[in-house]
Amino acid sequence: MEYVHAVMLLHAAGKKPDEESLTNVLKAAGVEVNEARVKTLLSALEGVNIEEVLKGASAAAAAPAAQAAPAPPKAEEKKEEKKEEEKTEEEAMAGLASLFG
Numbered sequence: 312m313e314y315v316h317a318v319m320l321l322h323a324a325g326k327k328p329d330e331e332s333l334t335n336v337l338k339a340a341g342v343e344v345n346e347a348r349v350k351t352l353l354s355a356l357e358g359v360n361i362e363e364v365l366k367g368a369s370a371a372a373a374a375p376a377a378q379a380a381p382a383p384p385k386a387e388e389k390k391e392e393k394k395e396e397e398k399t400e401e402e403a404m405a406g407l408a409s410l411f412g
Contacts, residue, residue, distance in 0.1 A: 319361075
């Protein structure tokens with residue numbers, strides 16, 4: 312998780328994550344750096360627009376909160392709705408997890 316946080320920190324600072332900068336951030340945080348993990352993460356991020364991923368994650372998190380709740384559904388409808396919401400959240404999280412290893 313530290314590796315992903317380091318990439319996010321570099322992104323927030325307006326710097327492109329590369330092997331040297333990522334290693335420096337991790338070392339500054341007191342993390343024992345695993346070079347293979349750094350290379351794997353950077354490889355997985357190649358061609359990924361981090362800003363777009365963050366916007367998509369924000370939109371996915373805000374969408375359920377923004378929906379107005381109509382009249383209370385019946386118990387059976389509630390179960391189906393909850394399963395659909397869980398699947399949507401799981402799919403979103405799985406997509407993000409695949410980006411960051």
